[in-house]
Amino acid sequence: MSKRITFSQGFSSLLLWSVLSAAFIGPGTVTTCSQAGAAYRLQLLWALSFSTIAAIILQETAARMTIASGKNLGQIIAIKYGGVQGRNIKLALFIAVAFGCAAYQTGNLLGAISGVLLFLPDLSRVWITLVLALGCAALLWINNFQVLSRALSILVAVMGVAFIYVAIQVPAGLGEWAQNLVLPSFPEGSGLLIIGLIGTTIVPYNLFLGSSIGHGQSLAEMRWGIVLAVGIGGIISIAILAAGILITGAYSYEALSAALEAKLGILGIVLFGTGLFAAGFSSAITAPLAAAVTAQSLFSSESKADWSAHSRNFRLVWGAVLITGTLFGSLGIRPIPAIVVAQAINGVLLPLVTIALLFAANDKKLLGAAYANGFWSNFFTLIIVGVTCFLGLNNIWSAINKVGLFLPNNAIVPIWVMGVLTAITILGLAWRFLIKNNRE
Template sequence: MPKSLSLRSGLSSVLIWSVISAAFIGPGTVTTCAMAGSRFGLDLLWALTFSTIGTIVLQEAAARITIASGLSLGQVLTTMYGQRARWLTTVLFIAVALGCAAYQAGNLLGALAGLTLLTDWPPQLLTLLLGATCLVLLWRGSTQLIAQFLGLVVFLMGIAFAYVAISASPGAGAFAQSLVIPALPAGSLVLVIGLIGTTIVPYNLFLGSGISQPGLSPVDAIREMRLGISLAVLIGGGISMAILVSGTLVTGEFSFQNVAQTLSNRLGSWAGAFFAFGLFAAGFTSCLTAPLAAAVTARSLLGWSENSWAYKSVWLVVMGIGLTFGLLNVKPVPVIVLAQAANGLLLPLVTVFLLIAVNNRALLPAEYQNRFWQNAILVLIVGVTAFLGLRNLWLALGS
């Protein structure tokens, strides 16, 4: 008989799965959401509603496949396609690792930007302190410890951005309408794809499917996973919406300094400090999750043990690349926005793979396969992301 969920186990599950929301709320989210609010007001809020629901559906499917089959996503590929999947798993790992390395550079630069808004310490010293802290936490090797730590930081970050958003006083009617009614103002397509891509992150599927709570039966594990993912992602989506609403206060050329200064001028110095803390928290949490996601992907796709040097070398390399960019003090904003948009273009391919896998009768028992409504939502996600991606490509070719 399945056990009932206690308040304690429910909160623990949310903290564990908060690693997902911590992973997608990075400087890219802060940049893209704040820029969307600054340029288009509340018009693009619907994209965050769509991507939050999409993230819950995709993460639940990926985790359910792993829990029910006992296989990692890499092993699922091998099971479905045999030896032909070997080249695919290698290519996927390289793509994910390169993407994590690129994100890590932006994560560290974003965290550094937040700290430089709060302190006058030398950027190089702050970079080294951030890098050393991340290395110590990652070397401990406990994904549950890191996940629970990140859950607390994400909660504090959410309070900061929510407070600023409430102070912006958006109209309740306009806010509710923007949540559910799609709009595509002229010049907004790249940001729409970016908002979706910064929330539904492909490498998070490998990261999420690699997180488990030992000692639970598949039925209990899936029930706790669904609760944890749903609440953690809803919190993350709410923070993203709060950032977008905060961005509506910003005018002029977009930069972190301009955002902080605008908020300080409009609401008081506390608002600029809250934004700076939120930017630092977003960068710091993602500084941990990007290397971890690359290493977990290697474990899933290539079968490397968590205690092996090959596994540890993956996150060490990703951390090293991020530290290098941080010490060089590269400006991250344009690269971050383009990376989010490119990420959104990859989503249809990832969703199609999950749609096929989660309906595979040879892989999953009938009770763990998708229901009709779950397949309908997955097909909708494929359709919307494919439409936006192809339309963006068509406009680019036309110009």
């Protein structure tokens, strides 16, 4: 198999995999990244550089497994884990992904609503929510939304270009950029935003959606496509964070819109409003669909029930996610805190999905020695598990600690406890996948 690909092959692969970058550039990315820039300047850039690289590694693993086996990620997990234990693992994975999709869905609708309200502030939030939800339901029911999704993705991409143009003008030197892209820092009160930045970039359901995209591609084409598509998404996310530095006063969508207007004129408001709406509405279709596709891939292989796209089971799953998002979206919840929390929830769930992926990617009987994870793939995946596990555990502790259930606020001891728990987990996995695998 040739390791070199032509320009046309690389460009075609980029277009094929661009669905990944379009999927994670939603309202959550715009909100979390710009708020991080507004609050901490470029100090949290490292979270985006880390999560972009991590997303590339995990997506490559999922796609490589599909190329090797001819099956998507859910089917691979279903084959690997049989019996009662397997059913419990698959159920736990589905609940984790579906819960994350429901959290995303609330943020997606709130983001789309906010985009509309930037132009039409007098409209009823409840009525906008219901109209958007009905539109999503209709498109999901007929299962024919590809053309609309592509059009919305173009609007999101144009908004991304606008953010890149604005980011170039941010008053920051190359030294500040380079330092914050590489060196981790944890400013006081930044824990929720850090795990949110990771959760909005490494989207767990993208692993299931993206695992089947590589069918028919060579490893070289697949890898170039993922690197370019996810890399572009990461660059846009970094640009959004940098643009957040220009916000003056309290953070809000209106303040971010004003910052863009200062650099681009009225065009900035138009691009931001339409882009925010497009990102929210397209993602509001993708999140329920992703939950249903995950259930389909996990349960259809050993179930007699119908899991086709027009089946009752498939529609019940995406309907439950859509209804949950609609319910919370119509309750008058403030969009920005809700969206940041949704990204943090997905960041906390990420280690569970990553560990399941790690076990499946090391099954040489299923994938063959040539396609199963090697030493370095396992090494970097373990780093991802370790970082996300530590941040997730600390984020959970922070939430508990703030209500004063156990120790005084800002207690130091639990940080060491979380570090020990993470270390024990990683050492156990390292023994299994680095040392024991190397001896076999």
